[in-house]
Amino acid sequence: MSRVPEVRWAQRQDKVFITVLLPDAKNAKVNLEPEGVFNFSASAGAENHEFELKLDLFDKVNVEESKINIGVRSIFCILEKAETGWWKKLLRGDGKTPHYIKVDWDKWVDEDEDNGTGGDLDLGGMDFSGMGGMGGMGGMGGMGGMGGMGGMGGMGGLGGLGGLEGLEGLGGLGGMGGLEGLGGMGGLGGMGGMGGDAMGDFDDSDDEEAANPGQQDTGKAASEANPQEEGAHKTMEEETHMEVEESPSDNSIKRFGLKNCIQTNFGDDYVFQIVPKEDWSLMGVSLSTNAVKLYSPVTGQYCGECTGHSATINQISFSGPSTPHVLHSCSSDGTISAWDTRSFQQVSSLSAGSQEIFSFSFGGSNDNLLAAGCGSQILFWDWRNKKQVACLEESHVDDVTQVHFVPDHQNKLVSASVDGLICTFDTGGDINDDDNLESVINVGTSIGKVGFFGETYQKLWCLTHIETLSIWDWKDGQNEANFENARQLASDNWTLDQVDYFVDCLYNEEGESLWVIGGTGAGTMGYFPVNYKGTATIGSPEAVLGGGHTAVVRSILPMSSMGGRPTQSQGIFGWTGGEDGRLCCWLSDESSEINRSWISSAMVIKSPKTRKKNRHHPY
Template identity: 35%
Template sequence: MNDGLPPQIPITYEPALIQPPLALRQSSAFSHGDIYIFDIAANSNNLIVSASNHQIKLYNPQTLAIKNVLQFHTDTISQIKPHGEHLVMSSSKDGRVAVWDLRTEGAPVQVFTAPNNNPLLSFDLNLSESILAAGTELVEYDASIHFWDARNPTKLMSTYAESHSDDITNVKFHPTNASRLMTGSVDGLICQFDLTDMDEDEGIMVVSNTGSSINKIGYFGPQSEYIYCLSHMETLSLWNAEDADAIHHFGDIRGVSQSALGLTLDYGIDCQYETESGRLFLLSGSNEGNINILHVNATSLQLCQVLSGGHSEIVRSTCWDSRRGILYSGGEDAKLGLWTANALQETIPLQVASASSRHGSPLQARSEGKSARSTPY
């Protein structure tokens, strides 16, 4: 008998895994009133924030001073991603993926529109920057993955409509294989595809049934050979990407809350793989606004640090450059938090790897030619 309580997940306290520790350096209000922050991303020059009023705001990443406001979407912004130093991409329930050139004012430089303006919940651009994929909400019994030629917003290459039976919450291309795609859904399935010939039946490689509505998925490991999965039921599981076998089910991560360690864990935010150390970290939060950073071992968790004082309500998103010792946070209190390592010098800029640093970007070249706890979805 376990009287209905989740099994206790083994946890230890290992503060040495994050040294020097992070501390709140600055807090800023996104806006006033009943508005909360959905998503946070960053490149070297901008902190990029989306919120429930359909706005995207750009901030100075060191001072949190407002730089610009991007307004285009007419419904919930489901995801934002920087692309290189000058481009930002955003998807929305208005059925569009917008590409913004931050060097220009006004409208996006490209817009990809889903058939029938079906609400888009997730998107990604593959490694070769040739395919844009986006997942939809369930509409009239169909949840689809749309594929566009990234060089031509009017060219819809294919649509997959058979693999998922509910909202597609995650679309992730493999970090090193431009033809490999992973999707996650409220139906509990993680599907992996080979897009060599863009045929859905032939392209589906493996399917993992997590048994829970999927909130966040991502690749990790030296060759991106593993997958983490956070569910809307606040469970965490690890999977083998090649054969879809489960490595470990942690179960309900709220079971790790321990007052003796100052840890209250009410929900998961996301996981992050640190390539330099090979470590996977779980970022989680408490209903009071604390942020917990935990190292994920094969069958246990290690608490590294609890960040407190930056938020008073649920934290929806974080953006963490662990190598540089900088973390941004945003939540339902409409506040932005800037956390830095104690030894961080004020004058050192944020460094974030970008696609454009690897090779020329067709998206960027095109734009340069034009101008010299409810779920967010």
């Protein structure tokens, strides 16, 4: 059975941008019909899995004027509209947008901002005429120097810009002089850079090779100039300085400094999710290479990786009962795998057949249940004997993106779906659709992520795929706040770029405060306070993280989860990961005035040097 790749899209009055995200695609074929039918097929991965995609576009297109570029990480298309005008959505019909289609915020502009310029991102010109039969285009590698295109892994001579391995110059950050004391943090080894040379240059490539000679050559802060050739030169970079620009802002804004930046692999791997082990001795990082890497959240030390999934990893968690050293992962390959993080080996696996698994959760009255969102169904296993015990198949009509057993209410399971519904089930006794469905909340649009908060975890926040935010009481189904224009509200409350997306929500139990984390396409993040009592508002950011990422941020792991508030914890504020393949570690600057927000006005000046290194093939 073929699989479906992730698709991103944006538009102008006269064009539609479509990016098919499929790293190392082989035999890629694209066929575009004037009536607006877009067909794609390719194979990818070590096992050459087949991928197919058919899009019935909103309106007709001009095939002759449309262009395509096939790169290492993606296939990028510029489709010329047959008639100028703004499309209401990408696909025709009244159905819900499929979960694998997402807005490309890096290329998106609103209709009233479209001035007709910048629509044609120069690809060097290839048209679609006869394209359907051109099979061998998967090896075209990145098209040389066509920089700036999403997923075009070649990037000519810019190969090393992804990794910020050393950051030894961070001792010179304005107002961050008090960070030198972090040199005494045990085990920091090669993380270097705080207050001069106290911790040495951070080149974790050597550290990983020494510590894990049997592991693949991964976790290095570098990328290659030519990812297609075996033995290509790898660009290593030295960080010389980072300039910081300070701007007056609200007194409540807290400033954070970039401590370190790790490039997670060669090329442009995406970081999907970062999760901590319960005792904070490890953090797991899921990547677009279908692997999970493990690091120390305190030192940044690379520990190893778990590989075995053959498709996108949709969730990871150290959540198994009585097994704190086991990391679980679910994937679009239809499996939930358990990994022993001491040996990095798979110790068990459950299969949902051909269905993609988007989310999972452990719970039940005896902590014996494992629930998973599999397509439009919710499957239940007894994880102790690995037997499936129930299947809910009537409550949702589209992909179930989230399943969560409610904290302190372990019999209660909440599910959320692309169909816009949030369902609550009682999982005590025999589980079925007729007897166990307790309530249904209709959000009205495709749901991306939900979470619980409040003293008794009775409140629920909901982020949708169109970047709206709503607050609910899941027990009685009451809507307490609805932010349909959440991005605009957040954008109006800072002076930086437009907030393009939301990453997550965080809650502080002590202060009963809820934040929504918003980000820009360039990777700057803000912690925006959410007032859901009385007049619903989104306030000015209470923390800003800037200068670490260069693309969309996918995941935030606050070390303050131990204390529940955006502040320092063991000297570290937290970690972030994104579509630039970077893991960024952040520190709070307590040594000087903190009544200013800050962003990096210039990233690090590079001084490249090269050395010979065998090419690591991540697939």
